[in-house]
Amino acid sequence: MRVPRPTDRLRPRSVRAKIISLLLLPIVSLMALWGFAAVTTASSIGATERAKDVNSELLTPVSDFVTALQAERTAVLRSTAAPDAYATARKATDSTAKALLDGINVSSTDAALLDASLPGRLDRLASDADGLTALRADATARSSKPSATYTSYTAVIEHGFAVMGALTDDDGTDAASEARVVLELARAREAVAREQALLGAGAARGTLTQEQYAQFVGAVATQRELLRPAVADLKAVHRTAYEDILDGDAYARVQGIENRVSSAGAGASAVSSGFLKGWDTAVSDVLAGMTAAETEAGTGATAQADPFGWDTLGASGVAVVLGLVGVLLSLLVSVLVGRGLIVELLDLRNDALEVAGRRLPQAMRKLHAGQGVDIDAEAPMRRLAGDELAQVGTALTAVQRAALKAASERAELLSGISGVYVSLARRSQVLLHRQLDLLEAMQRRQQDTAERHDLYRVDYLATRMRRHSESLLILSGIAPGRGWRDPIPLSDVLRAAVAEIESASRVQIWAVPRVSLAGGSVADVIHLLAELVENAAAFSPPSTQVQLRAARMRDGGVLIEVEDSGFGMKEDALAEANRKIESEKVDLLDAKQIGLFVVNRLRERQGLRVELRTSPNGGVTAAVHIPESLLRDDMPVAEQTAQSRGLAPASALIPQQRGEGR
Numbered sequence: 312m313r314v315p316r317p318t319d320r321l322r323p324r325s326v327r328a329k330i331i332s333l334l335l336l337p338i339v340s341l342m343a344l345w346g347f348a349a350v351t352t353a354s355s356i357g358a359t360e361r362a363k364d365v366n367s368e369l370l371t372p373v374s375d376f377v378t379a380l381q382a383e384r385t386a387v388l389r390s391t392a393a394p395d396a397y398a399t400a401r402k403a404t405d406s407t408a409k410a411l412l413d414g415i416n417v418s419s420t421d422a423a424l425l426d427a428s429l430p431g432r433l434d435r436l437a438s439d440a441d442g443l444t445a446l447r448a449d450a451t452a453r454s455s456k457p458s459a460t461y462t463s464y465t466a467v468i469e470h471g472f473a474v475m476g477a478l479t480d481d482d483g484t485d486a487a488s489e490a491r492v493v494l495e496l497a498r499a500r501e502a503v504a505r506e507q508a509l510l511g512a513g514a515a516r517g518t519l520t521q522e523q524y525a526q527f528v529g530a531v532a533t534q535r536e537l538l539r540p541a542v543a544d545l546k547a548v549h550r551t552a553y554e555d556i557l558d559g560d561a562y563a564r565v566q567g568i569e570n571r572v573s574s575a576g577a578g579a580s581a582v583s584s585g586f587l588k589g590w591d592t593a594v595s596d597v598l599a600g601m602t603a604a605e606t607e608a609g610t611g612a613t614a615q616a617d618p619f620g621w622d623t624l625g626a627s628g629v630a631v632v633l634g635l636v637g638v639l640l641s642l643l644v645s646v647l648v649g650r651g652l653i654v655e656l657l658d659l660r661n662d663a664l665e666v667a668g669r670r671l672p673q674a675m676r677k678l679h680a681g682q683g684v685d686i687d688a689e690a691p692m693r694r695l696a697g698d699e700l701a702q703v704g705t706a707l708t709a710v711q712r713a714a715l716k717a718a719s720e721r722a723e724l725l726s727g728i729s730g731v732y733v734s735l736a737r738r739s740q741v742l743l744h745r746q747l748d749l750l751e752a753m754q755r756r757q758q759d760t761a762e763r764h765d766l767y768r769v770d771y772l773a774t775r776m777r778r779h780s781e782s783l784l785i786l787s788g789i790a791p792g793r794g795w796r797d798p799i800p801l802s803d804v805l806r807a808a809v810a811e812i813e814s815a816s817r818v819q820i821w822a823v824p825r826v827s828l829a830g831g832s833v834a835d836v837i838h839l840l841a842e843l844v845e846n847a848a849a850f851s852p853p854s855t856q857v858q859l860r861a862a863r864m865r866d867g868g869v870l871i872e873v874e875d876s877g878f879g880m881k882e883d884a885l886a887e888a889n890r891k892i893e894s895e896k897v898d899l900l901d902a903k904q905i906g907l908f909v910v911n912r913l914r915e916r917q918g919l920r921v922e923l924r925t926s927p928n929g930g931v932t933a934a935v936h937i938p939e940s941l942l943r944d945d946m947p948v949a950e951q952t953a954q955s956r957g958l959a960p961a962s963a964l965i966p967q968q969r970g971e972g973r
Contacts, residue, residue, distance in 0.1 A: 330649050330656075338641050345634030365425065369433075370478055371610045372411040374497070376440065377471040378602055379404040381504035384464035387450045388457055388512035401447070408440040426477040436474050439467040457512040458522055464508075468501060493609035495541040496553070500601045502534035506569065507594045513582040524577035531569045549608035556600040564593040663707055671714060774811050781838060794834050798827035798943040801869065805859060808840035814848045821860045824869060827943040832917050836937065839913040839921070842906045843873045843933040851877035851930060867939035875930040885923055885931070892921050917941065 379400070386393065386400035415433050423430050439446075446467070450460040475497065479490040509527045513519035519527070542553040556562055568590050575581040691708070802823040809818045828836060840859075847857045855876035862870050880888065891907040892914065914921045920936040 330653055338638070338645055341634070341641055342638050345638050348634050365478060366610050368414040368417050370475065372407065372414040373436070373471050373474050374606070374610055376404070376407040376411045376436075377468050377475075377497070377501075379407040380464060380468055380471070381501065381508075381598075384461065384468070385504065385508040385511050387447070387460060387464070388508050389515045390451065391515055404443065408443060411440055412437055429474070429477040432470070432474045432477055436467075436470045439470055457516065458520070461508060461512065461523075461526075465505070472498065472501070489544065490609070492541050492544040493605060495537050496545075496601070496605050496608070499534050499537040499541060500598065500605060502530040502537070503565070503594065503598055503601065505530040506534070507591075507598065510572070510582060510587060510590065514587060517582070518579045519572070519577050519581040521577045524572075524581065528573055531573060545608055549604070552600070552604035552607060556597060556604065559596075559600075561593040561596040561600070564589055565597050568593070659703060659707075666707065795830035797830050799830065799833045801826050801828055801861060801942075804828050804833060804836055805840065805861065805871075808837045808844055809859065811837070811841040812845040812848060814853075817848055817853070817855070818844060818857045818859055821858065823861045824863045826863070826869060828937070829941050829943060832941045835913045835917050836919075836941075839910055839917075839919070839935065840871065840873070842910055843921075843935070846906055847873050847875035847877070847931070847933065851875040864936070869937045869942060871935040871937065873933040873935075874926045874928075875932075876928055877930045879925055879929050880923070880931055885925070888923050892923070 383397070383400040383404045386397040390397040415437050446463055449455055449463065472494070475494055479494055506527055509523045509530065510519070513523055538553075539557065542550055542557065545553065568587060571586055572581045575586065580586065800823075802820075805820050805823060809815050809820065812818075844857060844859065851857065857876075858872070858874040860872045860874070864870050888907055892911050894911060895915075910921055913919070918938055918940070920934075922934050924932050924934065926932040
């Protein structure tokens with residue numbers, strides 16, 4: 312016996328659930344992969360959107376503010392020589408400062424999500440933008456020093472670079488180059504702007520101080536250290552603009568002047584008109600080109616990025632689309648295939664249940680009833696074609712045909728056996744009737760008591776043989792030849808039943824109700840009781856007696872009990888015997904306990920109820936209930952004499968009825 316496992320409860324029970332579970336697992340796995348790709352793509356789209364927002368709200372305003380402040384720094388240091396340029400630079404810085412403050416106000420609530428230090432850096436830069444008036448007042452005061460002005464403006468610009476540095480950790484877009492590289496290029500541009508401001512301040516005063524010279528040399532070194540390595544790290548599409556600047560005449564002129572000033576050292580010669588010839592034009596062109604290239608590689612590329620474009624979606628977008636198509640196709644195929652498979656299996660199950668529950672039993676009943684069955688009509692043969700399920704259906708049909716064929720052959724065999732039973736029984740009956748008539752004549756002539764007793768014993772054997780012969784007719788469904796037209800007292804019926812067994816002296820008949828049995832039922836009741844009494848005598852010790860009782864029932868009818876003193880029967884054997892008595896079908900090929908089948912036929916024909924049960928003394932009691940419809944209260948005239956009460960040995964009654972009822 313298989314021990315159930317805890318996981319058995321989790322297993323699907325029905326075929327539908329098993330198929331759905333089988334098809335659902337790959338679909339769920341595919342949907343999980345598609346969901347992962349969809350989430351990744353959505354995350355890329357969200358990152359691009361966030362980068363565009365950060366770019367438009369912070370990076371672009373900060374970059375523009377830093378660029379304008381760099382120009383204002385140069386202009387304020389040369390304001391005495393070019394006041395108009397300073398006024399123009401101030402207007403540009405004010406415009407970018409306003410845009411910067413608007414962007415900070417819009418993104419201030421989300422700044423901490425981008426970088427923990429960003430809110431503080433933004434507040435400092437906003438404070439610098441608000442303090443431009445004071446910064447300018449200090450720069451244009453008569454007592455102001457160029458070095459202090461340069462340092463103040465440079466500090467504000469560094470605050471702008473601090474904000475840009477905090478934003479480099481945010482995910483950019485695939486359209487822009489890496490934020491770190493763009494920031495290095497911005498610092499390289501700041502170094503060039505510092506060079507321009509320092510030389511402009513020196514040219515305005517006619518001499519380059521030692522501090523300005525040192526700052527100039529440091530700016531040149533920073534610019535040359537950052538520019539070319541950062542350009543090499545740019546995307547190819549953005550690198551071209553910087554390479555054009557580096558290979559251009561303006562940058563070459565700037566490098567030449569940087570070299571001459573560095574070689575000349577501090578003093579008036581370094582900022583003389585001969586040394587700085589073409590400097591303003593060349594450095595302005597280089598700064599303008601670097602600003603444009605920086606915008607193209609950074610903020611400009613981010614602003615033009617399409618969240619739903621190929622650069623953003625790329626392979627993940629294709630995976631999402633193809634995954635969605637795959638999921639839909641998988642669902643469609645799974646539904647179609649699963650539904651078709653479920654329908655085929657359910658049809659196959661229904662066909663099998665139809666065959667097992669209705670068609671095959673109905674055909675069997677026809678065969679047991681002696682009716683013919685057309686096997687081709689009941690189970691038409693199918694061709695072995697199609698898939699495995701179709702072949703299973705064909706196999707079921709073949710099994711049904713084999714069962715019908717076997718049942719038909721069995722029915723034919725039983726019919727033949729029944730015919731043999733009838734033929735043998737008829738022949739035996741003729742001979743037995745002649746033998747009984749001869750024995751009766753010999754009993755009348757014989758005067759010797761011992762001889763007459765032997766003749767009685769032979770008579771008993773012949774009577775038993777006649778009963779066995781009648782059993783063959785009963786099993787074949789034919790009524791025996793014996794019969795009575797008039798009602799017979801129940802007491803005579805019991806005596807006649809006892810008279811048909813060999814050990815009649817072992818049977819005790821108790822007081823019998825004064826009722827008669829309908830003549831048409833007498834022969835069958837005698838035969839039935841004889842089978843039960845003989846069975847009780849055979850399965851109990853020879854020294855014991857079989858009790859035969861009869862009693863009128865309150866709810867109608869008579870109950871007759873045949874009780875032996877044997878060893879009894881087990882519960883399963885008793886149940887099997889009662890099943891054979893009550894069964895609607897009688898198997899003529901079952902040679903065991905054939906007397907129970909005879910009782911079955913007689914019970915069914917007369918409408919009796921027969922049951923075997925355990926008796927109080929350990930043996931078996933056979934209870935026979937005769938319905939009221941078979942009883943008559945009027946007693947024949949010959950039976951109006953008083954009947955004995957108490958125990959009456961059957962052996963004393965047998966000789967008195969030996970000539971009756973044959």
